[in-house]
Amino acid sequence: MAARHPLSCAARLREQAGTEGQSVERTAAAIARCCEVSLLRAHRLARGWTLQQAVDAYRTMTQGTPGAARVDQDQLGIWEKNPTRRPRAQTIDLLCRLYETSAGGLGLSGDYTPAMNPQTANPRTAGAGHHPSTPGALQPAADALDQVLDQTRHGVDRTLARASVSPVQLDLLEERLLDLRRQYLVTAPIPMLGQILPELDELQMLAAERQPATVQMRLSEMTATLATLATLTADALMKLGRLRQSRAWYATARAAADDSTNTDLRARVRAQAAMLPYYYGPLSSAVTLSREARILARHRPGPTAAFAAAAEARALARNGDAARAREAIHFARDAFDRAPDGDPDDAFAFPERRLLLYLSGALTHLGDTREADRVQSRALTLYGDHPGIDPALLHLEHAICLAREQHLSEACRLATAAYLELPSAQRTDIVGARAHDVLAAVPARMRTTPSARELGEALALPTGAG
Template identity: 30%
Template sequence: MPGHDVNCARRIRARSPGGSSDALAEEIRSCCGHSPLKAYRLARGWTIEKAVASFHEMCVREGLGARGLTARSWIEWEREHLPSADHQDLLCRLLLTGPVQLGFARSYEPADGPTPPPFHKEALVAGAARESLAHAAAAQLTDVSTVTLEHADDEIRRLAAEYVYADPMPLFHRMLQLRGEIFALLDGRVRPAQAVQLTLMAGQVCGLLANASLDLGNQAAATAQARAAWTYASIIDHHALRAWVRGLQAMIAYWTGSSDMAVDLARDGKRYAPGTTAFARLAGIEALASAAMGVRTDALRALGGAWDRPASHDDLHDDVGGEFGFDLAKYSYLAAGTHIHLRCPENAIVLAEQAISLYQSGPPHLRAYGNEAIAYSDLAVGHLLNGDLEATAAVITRVLSLPEHQRIDGLAQRLNGVRLKVAGESRFHGCPQARALVERLEEFSFPSSPRELCR
């Protein structure tokens, strides 16, 4: 009822200026339906802030030691969340009453003991309504502001964009910091809609960490991070993130030599692909892995149908983009690798050159140096399969000039494959140019000192 607020408790105190705290508290509780602790606070005329301050003053005054009591904890106790035994004792001391009166303990007095207050139907119904409103008011409280969510979302977009072209190690540290901030927010007091946003962000940042872990050569860590990202996507049933993570898991499987698993993961991801971009990415990955298995028909079918879906967008691949995106350059890079596995050098050369041209002519912030470098290595293999050692060496020279931090693990694998092909071709035995190329590739793949990653 509207009259049962602090003013109601104030009127009860005014009617009985000399009344005991126990009697006033019982009348307030009976009339207004408040919890015992709140009734005792109101009987003294205290606000929550005043009650907390009085608590700390008592602890100092009586030499009881400092406590970490906050207004938030007091509010929870007034909602009948039981305090610890230590705090129960201190509250009894503060309010000069016992644990039974404060609702912390049960009374076992005989039936002929003090008569309980009369049952008031109106007070019970009104009290139940106030409890519902109090809980609803608490539910709308949150430790997360709109500004905080916007900052986290902006940082994820920056990381996704920068990962395409920047040194992965400094980005890895920023990802870890952002992940920690998101985890801390999720552990706090959040509204349901905010929890969904934060869970999506947790999945996105774990996905980026998985990508970085793979590029830095730790495939086990990449697998674990990708599994975490998949879990977050499943919690909120976010299909775009599910589709993207399945593609990432497929690439991890491909680079670890499990092409059959990569095909299964890419196909499973298609079930969740909400838009054209997500589907095309998974189709390109499926084609690459199918070709690595030697299944030519499946590889060509996947490549040919990659863009067959009607144009549609999703909030991850298209809106966030960057490392979460997929464009014609990436498609061409995957298609070139597919034709290398299928031993179709002419097609591989055309597609690799197309990928390189698209990366070089496009905006700098979309120039994925890792994919471009691997496209160069596929171009080199295409020339090698054609028997053109001079063209192969010219292409390899471009790759070997890459800065140290851009030599991702997948590139090292690709170039080691080129080295083995050159060394294994009988037609190149005894050729000084072939021997020099093998030596240069050995130096790249197996440097004399370990490559420094933790700068």
């Protein structure tokens, strides 16, 4: 990559543009092309603003604007340097207003290009002798080309959809969402959130626009999709240990699911939401949510019914209700046996390996270590080389069983390996909590042994939650 040009290069282009009467839009494009910077940064440089001046202008403009994001120099600099770190939809709108440009102009979205006489200058840019122009003046830099292509395509799609969202567009959106559900199984929480949130923004934009009745009906059906994305967001936040935000997103997911006519989805979201109180308490909430899910799914034998029963079994076992836990295990196995095969690479499917993960938790808490060992071995075989948090949780539960059978050194070594072999981005709070359970299963007098100390030192390392 070429070295970054000094600020004097942008100043020279800005001065030249003022002499030739070029617009801010053309000046920004020239700076982006010559200095190899993002279009967002180029627009700031085209006005001769420092980061602080841009932030000050943004804050002045957004005074009294409900919900306006608080932007500082660091955050604006991140957006300028990393095109994959996109602001939220409302902030993109505000940046378009600030720089008086369009989607192509910033490589984001929104259009506030002012329709004014070329001689009418904006007070913020009058000193440079520039005036705004149309998006057609854009000449993107090579390093920003992908960004511009994506945003221009999005702008074209939205233009075509002003009167109606086409069935093809909705089909493509559903395809992207299915792809996200597949990626979720192998992607660390933080980058996954970076992929989910823009899709949520787009879905909200589509649903907010007035559409013909047939399209609006389809969008109403896609409320179920909104519930799915909200659930994945809540789950990712839970894995990161961001409990307040996770609870809020699970509540949003349940509201969206309840607003749909999809009973299976209502059950699925509740079963998924039960994971948060299962790991972090209160356990009574985990039991209640999973039981609600099982009741909703009781007349629909299938993956969701198996999921709900397995979640209830795990919560009951951890809560000390052995008899009802074993009853729920039997129900989960029966429902799974009668369910059709699903896509094992879909985060909203419930393949055998996921069933066994839940049964592993239930059997571990019941103290049935022999059956838990059998279930864990089968599950790990099914996961194979599949990366992610679930296999690590299975190893950690096996370590808990070993500790309860007094194989303390082996338990600690297995837990340490399972924890440290995860990529740092996936070594999140939820994994750390389960690894601490292994250490808690070791008698206090034995926690000074080398293997126990090694596990404790591993758990003291920073997690991937930051």
